[in-house]
Amino acid sequence: MGSRAEGEGCAEPDAYLMRAGYALEGDGGCIADARRHAVAFLDQVHTDHHLHIPARTRDLTQLVVSELVTNARKYAPGPVLMELRITARAVDVVVWDSDPTVPVPRAADPGRIGQHGLEIVKAAAKDLFIEQEPVGKRVTARLALSDPASSDTAARPLA
Template identity: 75%
Template sequence: MGSHADGDGCTAAADDHLLRAGYALGGDDACIATARHHAVAFLDRAHTEHHLPVTARARDLTQLVVSELVTNARKYAPGPVLLELRINAHAVDVVVRDSAPAVPAVRAADPGRIGQHGLEIVKAVAEELLIEREPGGKRITARITLSDDGPAGHVTARRPR
């Protein structure tokens, strides 16, 4: 895992990102599909405008992570969901903010459990997973590598500063 300019995991210096985009998602169930659409368009733009090597794996995993994180936000937090996508030469960060202050815990794998596998899935496919409480809610950041190398699955939870 590389070092980051500001030293706090998934959050890199602003000039480290070649492209950023933010989206306010509505409160209806269609926002999950809309978020996936935004993610694909964002990756296409990064590939076209910045000639980044976005692999099929990175594209699929980014859509999966966006879907899982937005679904969890819709299910457990009232109000709108904010999605931010950031990309550099090595990875794409999927950032989801919602209004619920409770920090979710990644549960242990349990093949007999029905549902509630979202963060477990994200942890398994992300290089890093950072969960932070913020005033008015929380922020979850998952980093997906652009290469076809597997994830490290590192999770960090932080309290507000």
């Protein structure tokens, strides 16, 4: 399931250690299902690769999953696909939906109720990529594994 460096037998720093894809149903429980998939994915990474996942990154991953899947369900008809990928440095949350319209963050407005999802994702993510596809679009939020609140500057394997 993980990527390996050619001839070295170990993962490169930016190679995906693990990837998983999920087709999400359009019912009301799909957002909670997506969050559960994210937690299970991070737990599996920790178990299989002994990679330290800071609590902040776990929480932000669930938040970003919630926001991106909510937006996809709200604004795009049809299926929603989610892929989770992880390197030694970052977690990618990728959500595909069938609407080709590229979302645009709205100007800050403390009086506005709702429609803050993309603003939240931009604030939480290290990088945000939005790509139009032949059908629909793909939104990728990259979350750093380092926890700026601690003295760690990068994710580290557990001993």
